[in-house]
Amino acid sequence: MHHIVTAPFDRNEVKLFRAGDTIALSGTIYTARDAAHKKMIELLAQNKPLPFDIRNQTIYYVGPCPSREGEVIGSAGPTTSYRMDAYAPALIELGQTGMIGKGLRGSNVIAAMMEHGAVYFGAIGGAGALMAECIKSQEIIAFPELGAEALRKLEVEEFPLTVIIDCYGGNLYETGKAQYRKVK
Amino acid sequence: MKDIEVNTIIEAVRKLCMDANYYLNNDIKKAMENGLAAEQSPIGTEVLEKLLLNAELAARKKAAICQDTGMAVVFVTVGQEVHIAGGVLSDAINEGVRRGYKEGYLRKSVVGDPIERMNTGDNTPAVIHYDIVPGDALKIELAPKGFGSENMSALRMLKPSDGIEGVKSFILETVDKAGPNPCPPIVVGVGIGGTMEKATLLAKRALLRPVDKSSGIGYVRELEAEMLEKINELGIGPAGLGGTNTALAVNIETYPTHIAGLPVAVNINCHVTRHAEIVL
Numbered sequence: 001m002h003h004i005v006t007a008p009f010d011r012n013e014v015k016l017f018r019a020g021d022t023i024a025l026s027g028t029i030y031t032a033r034d035a036a037h038k039k040m041i042e043l044l045a046q047n048k049p050l051p052f053d054i055r056n057q058t059i060y061y062v063g064p065c066p067s068r069e070g071e072v073i074g075s076a077g078p079t080t081s082y083r084m085d086a087y088a089p090a091l092i093e094l095g096q097t098g099m100i101g102k103g104l105r106g107s108n109v110i111a112a113m114m115e116h117g118a119v120y121f122g123a124i125g126g127a128g129a130l131m132a133e134c135i136k137s138q139e140i141i142a143f144p145e146l147g148a149e150a151l152r153k154l155e156v157e158e159f160p161l162t163v164i165i166d167c168y169g170g171n172l173y174e175t176g177k178a179q180y181r182k183v184k
Numbered sequence: 185m186k187d188i189e190v191n192t193i194i195e196a197v198r199k200l201c202m203d204a205n206y207y208l209n210n211d212i213k214k215a216m217e218n219g220l221a222a223e224q225s226p227i228g229t230e231v232l233e234k235l236l237l238n239a240e241l242a243a244r245k246k247a248a249i250c251q252d253t254g255m256a257v258v259f260v261t262v263g264q265e266v267h268i269a270g271g272v273l274s275d276a277i278n279e280g281v282r283r284g285y286k287e288g289y290l291r292k293s294v295v296g297d298p299i300e301r302m303n304t305g306d307n308t309p310a311v312i313h314y315d316i317v318p319g320d321a322l323k324i325e326l327a328p329k330g331f332g333s334e335n336m337s338a339l340r341m342l343k344p345s346d347g348i349e350g351v352k353s354f355i356l357e358t359v360d361k362a363g364p365n366p367c368p369p370i371v372v373g374v375g376i377g378g379t380m381e382k383a384t385l386l387a388k389r390a391l392l393r394p395v396d397k398s399s400g401i402g403y404v405r406e407l408e409a410e411m412l413e414k415i416n417e418l419g420i421g422p423a424g425l426g427g428t429n430t431a432l433a434v435n436i437e438t439y440p441t442h443i444a445g446l447p448v449a450v451n452i453n454c455h456v457t458r459h460a461e462i463v464l
Contacts, residue, residue: 035301062251063251063252063291063293064251064291065247065248065251065253065289065290065291066289066290066291067289068289074247074248074251074289074291075242075247075248075249075250075251075291076251077250077251077252079252079332080332080335080365080366082365102332102364102365102367102423102424103332103363103364103365103424104363104364104365122364122423122424122425124231124234124235124238124423125250125332125364125367125423125454126235126238126249126250126367126454126455126456127234127235127238127250128238128242128247128248128249128250128251128252129238129239129241129242129245129247129248129249130234130237130238130241132247133241146303147292147303147305148251148291148292148293148303149303160234162227162425172425172426173363173364173424173425175426176225176227176419176421176424176425176426176427177363177418177419177420177421177424177426178419178426179225179419179426180224180225180228180419180421180426180427180428181417181418181419182417182419183414183417183418
């Protein structure tokens with residue numbers, strides 16, 4: 001099934017997505033990877049507010065290339081998501097509903113997704129130039145000292161995504177592989 | 185003696201950084217096109233089409249094919265008749281990397297210390313490997329290495345009794361465990377033999393060999409073909425979404441080793457598998 005989705009989206013909308021569905025995502029999303037996640041979790045530990053209200057928001061795991069003059073952003077494909085597994089459950093608990101990345105997720109993340117209602121979208125790893133075309137604006141809103149890893153707010157248009165793991169535990173990496181696997 | 189000015193080296197490395205990151209190599213492009221023609225999964229087919237489109241777009245815009253423009257790995261083959269004039273060779277290579285990543289709008293992905301993790305801001309230092317050979321040529325091969333795939337690489341010190349079957353299971357196990365993480369279709373570099381560090385260096389070296397060139401050693405060539413077939417039977421597929429193209433090639437290099445050992449290293453590259461070279 002194909003969905004046209006606008007971010008932010010809430011937990012009720014998350015329930016519509018099934019592993020294997022395709023998504024055209026528009027609206028506002030945030031970027032964060034290892035270092036920005038670590039800093040956000042440190043803020044929470046100190047009872048300080050996050051740089052943005054995380055409820056119903058989607059985080060794109062990406063560290064983009066610098067933009068040339070007149071360009072919105074440089075190449076901006078997904079990074080491998082498992083490195084955020086240590087941090088993601090706490091953010092999902094606070095209301096984050098979407099994650100965009102590539103690669104496997106830990107059972108702790110999947111359990112949090114099922115408990116609170118969140119979805120994991122896959123973007124095509126290594127298609128950074130193509131993904132950048134769908135990004136219409138970027139603004140660094142926190143941790144500028146992290147360079148490529150700074151926390152950014154992005155406006156995106158028809159970002160092409162696939163639902164990898166849904167809030168029912170459905171997992172396209174498992175079912176897709178099983179379909180073409182000739183060994184045990 | 186032949187003099188080579190450091191400024192020539194700086195300029196060469198600067199350009200290699202940009203070329204390697206903007207332009208998909210022809211051998212990889214051809215392998216992806218062949219893979220596309222053979223792919224059985226509809227979603228896998230779509231992924232491969234998008235990856236080829238992405239490469240075209242990157243070349244046209246002079247944009248990085250992938251935003252992870254890597255840590256610069258540089259293999260330098262120095263003819264012993266070469267004299268480096270006007271500075272230090274390693275400094276010149278790092279200066280070339282610094283300029284290439286800055287002027288090429290490439291991502292700076294290097295932290296100065298693995299624990300303290302402050303970004304160096306200019307993608308230096310590079311990881312440089314030197315070989316000294318006869319002659320008066322200086323060959324520089326640059327292979328920017330992304331870490332989505334680097335993180336999925338592995339080393340195992342097998343026992344001689346594990347033999348070739350042990351090598352095969354280790355390669356398959358490593359690729360299977362990596363699954364979608366290293367951005368398949370991948371290129372698998374394998375180093376067999378030597379010592380611990382030699383095996384990993386062989387594996388990295390293997391990734392620089394074009395994917396349409398097989399090993400010159402009979403049994404290694406057969407092993408490469410067998411491993412490629414077995415890896416593509418794992419079902420991981422393009423982007424890990426299921427399919428018949430999990431790897432584009434398996435390149436294996438070997439070296440003599442100790443009577444007590446059988447080191448095997450598996451270094452995984454994503455489908456971009458960047459390498460660019462120049463001979464000065």
